[in-house]
Amino acid sequence: MKSQINNFVSDFFFEYETQRQVLVRNRRVGVVCRLIQLGVLGYIIGWVFIYEKGYQSTDTAVSSVFTKMKGVGYTNRSGLEQIWDVADYVFPSQGDASFVVMTNFILTENQTMGKCPELPGKDNCSTNAECEEGRFKRTGNGHMTGLCLKQTGTCEVLAWCPVENDATIPDPPLLMSAENYTLFIKNSITFPLFNVNRSNLVEGIDGKYISKCLYHPDNDPLCPIMRLGDIVKFSGFNFTTIAKVGGAIGILVDWTCNLDWAERHCKPFYTFHGLYGNPGETDKARASVGYNFRYAKHYMEEGQAKRTLIKVFGIRIDIIVRSLAREFDIIPTLTAIGSGVGIFGVATIVCDLVLLYVLPKREFYKNMKYKYTDAYQQGSEEQDSEEGSTKKEADTIEKEAAKE
Incomplete structure (x- = not known):
């Protein structure tokens, strides 16, 4: 039990894990990858930093x-x-x-x-009936008195006169x-x-x-x-x-x-x-x-x-x-850089999709990228077998790349 604990602590503090990578020599995929990366770099420098000034914080007055x-x-x-x-x-x-x-x-x-x-045109009339007392028009100047004045042909109003x-x-x-x-x-x-x-x-x-x-x-x-x-x-x-x-x-x-x-x-x-x-x-x-x-x-x-x-x-x-x-501020600057670095991952995703689902030899690349195993075994035989398999895979990749 003590030995297992010591091994666990030793592995935790003194070992570093990294992902396995496969180097693919394919001109078409390589060109696609570099074009996407250049596009992302142009977006970060041209749009984020130069046009939008993502390295500065802002304020209104x-x-x-x-x-x-x-x-x-x-x-x-x-x-x-x-x-x-x-x-x-x-x-x-x-x-x-x-x-x-x-x-x-x-x-x-x-x-x-x-x-x-x-005024003429405001409340024209010919009889008193047309000048209902107490009524007024929105565009008129006052309240109607109920009289129609024959001299002007308009209703009489109570208002500021004239x-x-x-x-x-x-x-x-x-x-x-x-x-x-x-x-x-x-x-x-x-x-x-x-x-x-x-x-x-x-x-x-x-x-x-x-x-x-x-x-x-x-x-x-x-x-x-x-x-x-x-x-x-x-x-x-x-x-x-x-x-x-x-x-x-x-x-x-x-x-x-x-x-x-x-x-x-x-x-x-x-x-x-x-x-x-x-x-x-x-x-x-x-x-x-x-x-x-x-x-x-x-x-x-x-x-x-x-x-x-x-x-x-x-x-x-x-x-x-x-x-x-x-004004320049380190926080938005680091945020812009971090988001830009994250966008670079788009190139990897696109190239993986091309390799695994588009190219004619997609099954071969899929076997190179992923390693399938049913169980974990310890021992020198497995290690020797893994080293031989890795060497064999490398030779196969070089041959396939030479054919392309």
Whole structure:
């Protein structure tokens, strides 16, 4: 018993087991094997490491955006001159990453709460029965009183009177001067995984530079001050067309950084995209073109509540931050290498399938690859027999290879 235990311990610690291998000299199988291995190697180097950068870990940024518009607009409506500043034409108040710059408008002044005729086409009628009291249309301006006014051929409504008439949009746009407004973007990002903080006011951008620069994709690609007319042009819109009925533009701030290089090389890249409501499109089937909304300025006059209703047509600006940072990391590197080494086993599997199931001499290769035995026997006779058999198999393989 003691001897068996000693033998077991000795075998466990001082013996090494390895698989038996068969060397097959076959040109076709050898070429297939090398082609598969080269393909796997190209995949690992070209796709995993170069294209996908599998040797790096990645992180996305936590971002904050601050904006500020500057510029003064001028209108002259029927001899009434008016100056418009940022408090008048930016909605909501400044600072958001999404806002609207007014470029055109329709004013309905001195509205009071009362009864007045609906606009033609909204609630046409010929008898009072067609103006059911308390009913209202979704596209109408108020509740029906039950009266049909013969003078206008429309129903009387309880609403803010006179009701808004927006059938005619001012053309050319009233605030064409908006083309020269400027937008200042301040963007800060943090990559928590790498503890890296960056701002779009990168190295070399100071107060003196900002006071003179104006963004241009070729001449000043890092300037954070952009002319509204240029933003529209870079996004593919025509300013006169979009200013009339409004639209939406996305400014994409792209932070794609390779932190294996110095942090100063991590810089933003600006692109501009029309999001929706492009008035230049000729698709007449669209349900809504442009971008607009309404707001009212309420006031009291001689004890009566009044308001001025403004229908605003404008350019909606959405600033979108996209980020991806990469840096070398030993863990994904080893993972990529390990998976690549595992894929190399595909060549062995394919070649085994070809040898054992495709080639004409597949039975011969199967006998060379697998050794069948019924029982395990000890003794010098078995060892001598095994050595003789191994030598005989080797000679047979060389002869068969020579024949091929």
